[in-house]
Amino acid sequence: MTLTTTSRPGPARTAPRPSAADAGRRAVRGRRLRKAVRGLVLAVASLVAIFPFYALIVLSLKPAEAIRFPESLTPWHLDGGAYAGILGAQDVLRWAANTAVYALVSVVMVLLLASMAGYAFAKKRFPGKEPVFWSFISMVMVPYHVTLVPTFILIAETGGVDTYWGLIIPTLANAQAVFLMRQFIQALPDELFEAARLDGCSEWRVYVSIVLPLTKPILATLGVFIFLWHWNDFLWPLVIGQSTDMRTLTTGIASLNQQNVPLNEVLAGSVVALVPIFLAYLVGQRYVQEGVVMSGIKG
Structure with missing residues (x-):
């Protein structure tokens, strides 16, 4: 008699789990x-x-x-003769001066008007404030090209063609700047304004002593953007500046292509036009970043 033995299967072996060190690596x-x-x-x-x-x-x-x-x-065999030619041209210097006047005056006036309007819409009470504000802000929804022809007719009828005031005034009503100023000033505590009025400050003193110092970040941010917008503006200066002496850098450099000017001089003029933009951003970089962050937090 023979005995047979049956082997029982042992417990299944499981794969070793990865250690915490392996998972970390x-x-x-x-x-x-x-x-x-x-x-x-x-x-x-x-x-x-x-x-x-x-x-x-x-x-x-x-x-x-x-x-x-x-x-x-390839950056070999370079020659700076194009810059000497473009900077020595009398027309280019005149165009640069026109662009500087257009951009700088617009920056000052837009910031002044936008800060005043923003303060009024944020902290003052008057009948119809909300309808007036949102009607003004609705201008952002209207394409610029729709109002271009009516604006030109109005300026032309009042003798503004080929003038600085005709170039500057139509761009001063900046709805975006007013909206940003209103949102920023609205976040300022009302107690500051009430305390100033209790001390006998006039509205002008409140604006100069409280509103302007506390809105420096957003003013600097808007100032840089407005400068860039006006320095690079092409369509309105092209329409309103019909003589060679009233051209800006953007329209003047574009006109060089029609005068058989060498390509390297046209490109040199574009580089010259970029330098003030680069410098403006370097000067206002800190304020731009601070203004954007604070606007995002307070808005």
């Missing part, structure tokens, strides 16, 4: 990979964004007869 590698991918994407996007400026500067430094694509995009 994988998480670190995953974060590093995601960071490297983001960095690569940002680097590529930065190169794509910077390339037009690089091409603008390099081509402006090339001799006129040597501009050939894509060979001329």
Whole structure:
């Protein structure tokens, strides 16, 4: 008689679980990979964004007869003769002066009017305040080109063609600036204004001593943006400035293409026009960032 034994299956073996150290290392590698991918994407996007400026500067430094694509995009054999020619032209200096007057006067006037209007809409009470405010803000919904012809007719009938006031006045009613100023001032505590009035301050003194100092960040932010808008403005200066002496840099440089001016001088004029924009942003960069952050928090 033989005995047979049956072997019972033992307990199933489970795969060892990864240790906490291995999981941590994988998480670190995953974060590093995601960071490297983001960095690569940002680097590529930065190169794509910077390339037009690089091409603008390099081509402006090339001799006129040597501009050939894509060979001329290499930063070799540079020549600054185009800048000497463009800066020595009397018309370009006149256009730069016109642009400076247009941009700087507009900045001062828009900030003055927008801060006054923002203070009135934020802290004053008068009949019809809300309908008047939202009717004014609704101007943002109207395309600029719709009002271009009526505005030109009004300015032309009053003798504003080829004048500084005809160039500047139609751009002073800035609904976006009024809205931002109103939102910013509305967040200021009412106790400040009540205490100033109890001390006998007039409305003008309240505006000068309280509103303006407390709104410096948003004023600086708006000032930079308004300067950029007016410095780069093309359509309205093109319409209202019909003589060569009343052109701005944008319209003047555009007209150089019709005068058989070499391409390197046209590009050099564009670089010259970009310098004040770059300087304005450098000066107001801190205020722009602070104003944007505070507007986002208070708005």
